[in-house]
Amino acid sequence: MKFVRWPAQANLRSHCKQEGIPCLLVVEGGAEAPLCSDPREDWVRAPISRADLEARVATLRQRARSRRTPVLDSSGTLYFDAQWVTISTTQTELMELFVERFEAVVPRHELRQRLARSALSNPTRNSLDLHIMRLRRRLVPVNLAIRTAWGRGYLLEPLAEAERPARVCP
Secondary structure (H helix, E strand, O other): OEEEEEOOOHHHHHHHHHHOOOEEEEEOOOOOOOOOOOOOEEEEEOOOOHHHHHHHHHHHHHHHHHOOOOEEOOOOEEEEOOEEEEOOHHHHHHHHHHHHOOOOEEEHHHHHHHHHHHOOOOOOHHHHHHHHHHHHHHHHHHOEEEEEEOOOEEEEEEOOHHHOOOOOOO
């Protein structure tokens, strides 16, 4: 979690939003309070009592934990739930759509269009199914699953606690 002076550190706020880092904006005297639509962000006006600050920080941390989203970097590394996995270039193309619409349905036709753009001239239904199957296997270690939304497409969501693989301690 980061403390960000507002509006002096507006660039740091943007970076935190982009990277999914929770931040508490400390609004400087006379500045207008920002609109905070991201659950990983809140603001306070200085000066603030220590008790109030601790309460805001605790609430922000809890909201951030309950609203985890995967992060996909440009090199094809997917981060989620304190884990990471690398995926192929074609899988990265597909995952971009899933990450953008985390926990929402991504229509099959959009996934096929993405495949056509990245590798195949006219991907078949089977080629998309094969890529989805491979992605499903790659995502288990990071506690993510691609679910089928019958007749509509697929959605990316966290694995339920009971579905998570057992961790083996050395």
